[in-house]
Amino acid sequence: MNAIEVEALEKTYPKGIRALDGVSFAVCEGEVFGLLGPNGAGKSTTVKILATLTTADAGRAVVAGRDVRVDANAVRQVIGYVPQQSGVDREATGRENLTLQGRIQGRRGPALRRRVEELLERLDLTAAADRLVKTYSGGMKRRLDIGLGLVHDPAVVYLDEPTTGLDPEARVAMWAELERLVQEERLTVLLTTHYLEEAERLTDRLAIVSRGAVVVEGTPDALKSSLRGDAVTVELGERSAEAAAGIVAALAGVEEAQAHERVLRARVADGRKAVPEILSALEAGGIAVATVTVARPSLDDVYMRFTGRDFRAEDEAST
Amino acid sequence: MLGRQGRALMRQPIWIAILIVEPIVWITLFSQLFRRIVELPGFETDSYIQFLTPGIVVMAAFFSASWSGWNMLMDHDRGVLERFLATRVSRFAIVVSQVLRSSIIGVIKALLLVGIAHALGARVTAGFAGWLVLLLAAALISSVFAGISHTIALVVRSQDTLVAFVSFYALPLTFFSTSLIAEELMPVWMQWAARFNPVNWAVMAARETMSTTTDWSAIGFWLGLLVAGSVATALLATHAFRSYQRTL
Ligand SMILES: Nc1ncnc2c1ncn2[C@@H]1O[C@H](COP(=O)(O)OP(=O)(O)OP(=O)(O)O)[C@@H](O)[C@H]1O
Ligand SMILES: [Mg+2]
Numbered sequence: 135m136n137a138i139e140v141e142a143l144e145k146t147y148p149k150g151i152r153a154l155d156g157v158s159f160a161v162c163e164g165e166v167f168g169l170l171g172p173n174g175a176g177k178s179t180t181v182k183i184l185a186t187l188t189t190a191d192a193g194r195a196v197v198a199g200r201d202v203r204v205d206a207n208a209v210r211q212v213i214g215y216v217p218q219q220s221g222v223d224r225e226a227t228g229r230e231n232l233t234l235q236g237r238i239q240g241r242r243g244p245a246l247r248r249r250v251e252e253l254l255e256r257l258d259l260t261a262a263a264d265r266l267v268k269t270y271s272g273g274m275k276r277r278l279d280i281g282l283g284l285v286h287d288p289a290v291v292y293l294d295e296p297t298t299g300l301d302p303e304a305r306v307a308m309w310a311e312l313e314r315l316v317q318e319e320r321l322t323v324l325l326t327t328h329y330l331e332e333a334e335r336l337t338d339r340l341a342i343v344s345r346g347a348v349v350v351e352g353t354p355d356a357l358k359s360s361l362r363g364d365a366v367t368v369e370l371g372e373r374s375a376e377a378a379a380g381i382v383a384a385l386a387g388v389e390e391a392q393a394h395e396r397v398l399r400a401r402v403a404d405g406r407k408a409v410p411e412i413l414s415a416l417e418a419g420g421i422a423v424a425t426v427t428v429a430r431p432s433l434d435d436v437y438m439r440f441t442g443r444d445f446r447a448e449d450e451a452s453t
Numbered sequence: 454m455l456g457r458q459g460r461a462l463m464r465q466p467i468w469i470a471i472l473i474v475e476p477i478v479w480i481t482l483f484s485q486l487f488r489r490i491v492e493l494p495g496f497e498t499d500s501y502i503q504f505l506t507p508g509i510v511v512m513a514a515f516f517s518a519s520w521s522g523w524n525m526l527m528d529h530d531r532g533v534l535e536r537f538l539a540t541r542v543s544r545f546a547i548v549v550s551q552v553l554r555s556s557i558i559g560v561i562k563a564l565l566l567v568g569i570a571h572a573l574g575a576r577v578t579a580g581f582a583g584w585l586v587l588l589l590a591a592a593l594i595s596s597v598f599a600g601i602s603h604t605i606a607l608v609v610r611s612q613d614t615l616v617a618f619v620s621f622y623a624l625p626l627t628f629f630s631t632s633l634i635a636e637e638l639m640p641v642w643m644q645w646a647a648r649f650n651p652v653n654w655a656v657m658a659a660r661e662t663m664s665t666t667t668d669w670s671a672i673g674f675w676l677g678l679l680v681a682g683s684v685a686t687a688l689l690a691t692h693a694f695r696s697y698q699r700t701l
Contacts, residue, residue, distance in 0.1 A: 148700075182701065185539045186539065187535060187538055187539055187698075187701050188699075188701045207541050210539060210540055210541040211541055213539070215536070215539035217532055217535055217536060217539075219532040219535070220531075220532055221531070221532035221533050221535055221536030222531075222533075223457065223531075223533055224531065226457065230457075234456075234457055235536075235540075238537065238540045238541075238542040239540055239541070240541070282536065
């Protein structure tokens with residue numbers, strides 16, 4: 135069964151801001167699903183609709199078999215929501231934050247106390263549990279945010295940009311933490327991010343969202359393979375690139391070869407098979423090779439290919 | 454929810470110190486400044502403290518409750534509200550816990566004030582029931598203005614605007630009541646206007662408990678109005694909260 139089903143959601147904010155323009159995707163039980171997109175793509179709006187905080191103008195969303203509009207309270211019971219903006223109470227301790235959240239979610243007594251203890255442990259906050267949250271570092275606060283979303287053992291968790299605002303070191307630590315949590319708690323996760331690396335590392339499947347709609351959806355690998363082939367770059371010993379390009383372009387499996395001074399670039403169907411063939415053909419042609427690199431296309435390339443826009447440029451332009 | 458509010462307050466030692474010192478300052482200042490006012494006709498007592506205490510109890514409660522919407526705005530700004538709203542916690546509890554917090558503060562202030570006034574010679578003539586009425590009046594007037602303050606906060610959603618509103622209405626509402634002065638000394642049109650002022654309802658109820666003869670039916674009438682006012686403003690605040698939710 136699908137844990138989350140989203141069909142053609144549309145939402146226009148006041149003043150005619152079109153946030154969602156027909157978003158559709160489905161998340162299977164037990165998987166980590168990513169929504170990847172630049173600022174303003176509509177990721178948070180989608181998550182807020184799924185968290186029953188706001189409603190869509192059109193379309194349907196079902197979480198764990200319950201419609202978010204019809205059955206909002208039932209949905210609230212099974213979801214954990216970690217908002218993009220931290221929602222911790224700064225004037226309370228970490229333990230108090232978790233305990234109150236547990237109570238609100240209907241947990242009580244020793245079971246709640248054990249759960250809070252367990253989460254503090256898993257989030258590496260035990261030592262800071264009784265300090266006021268306003269003394270926490272950014273990474274600690276974010277981990278507490280995640281704990282608040284998990285305290286009632288939700289079936290589905292939404293993580294809205296869990297690492298935005300963290301420094302690179304804290305981000306990498308958070309990735310490891312999240313990977314562990316997903317395993318230990320056997321979570322179904324909807325994760326939004328605008329880091330390609332993060333999507334690649336954490337998600338089983340992902341949808342690229344741009345301007346309020348899903349542009350393409352699949353596993354990170356499948357998306358990358360959907361770009362035809364790999365890129366092979368050969369650095370030559372001498373300026374014989376023109377001749378080399380001629381030789382390589384004639385090989386089977388090479389779709390395109392271009393030369394510029396000492397560098398030859400080729401697009402090939404399968405990098406692993408093509409490289410030995412390219413090398414032996416060049417050797418046979420008497421052309422010396424300095425280095426060879428093979429690169430799988432990145433999600434950047436995927437984004438560029440499906441939206442016709444450069445991801446980083448888009449992201450910066452809208453911030 | 455209420456526990457969270459309580460803990461937050463206990464963590465602010467300066468807040469607690471001000472809570473205690475403020476009534477002392479008020480009582481001494483007002484009773485010194487207006488000491489001779491009771492010599493005017495219209496006052497049924499010759500001790501201004503005796504006359505003033507109910508008014509100050511109500512003023513203290515109504516002022517501090519007026520600021521209570523600030524807390525809701527803080528929770529809004531810090532994303533705490535959004536986190537609560539994604540859970541099945543009752544929307545009503547979110548609003549009511551804030552109102553109750555104000556009432557409790559109002560009662561604590563009232564206890565301190567009446568205690569100090571007692572030490573200075575003022576007496577609650579209606580006995581134990583009189584004390585209860587005083588505290589109830591403080592709780593109810595707090596609740597009325599906590600409701601109003603939250604309604605304003607949720608509609609304007611800006612701390613600055615909330616400050617402007619509260620500063621705008623606080624003093625006029627005090628002067629359109631018998632907090633500081635006997636009814637007979639007010640211009641007739643102000644006496645008339647005061648009848649629609651919840652602050653005055655609370656003062657009227659509270660003052661009965663400290664006057665020479667206690668009119669219990671009058672107390673019942675004023676408290677009844679206050680209960681109705683509390684319910685109305687709580688509903689108003691809940692309504693404002695619902696429309697706030699819709700704009701998320
Ligand atoms: N409460 C709101 N009122 C009005 N417009 C809004 C509101 N929230 C979002 N928007 C607008 O809707 C669009 C989508 O915003 P959304 O927050 O869903 O994007 P996002 O993909 O989460 O971006 P980011 O990466 O910056 O978090 C943006 O143009 C934004 O300005
Ligand atoms: Mg967002």
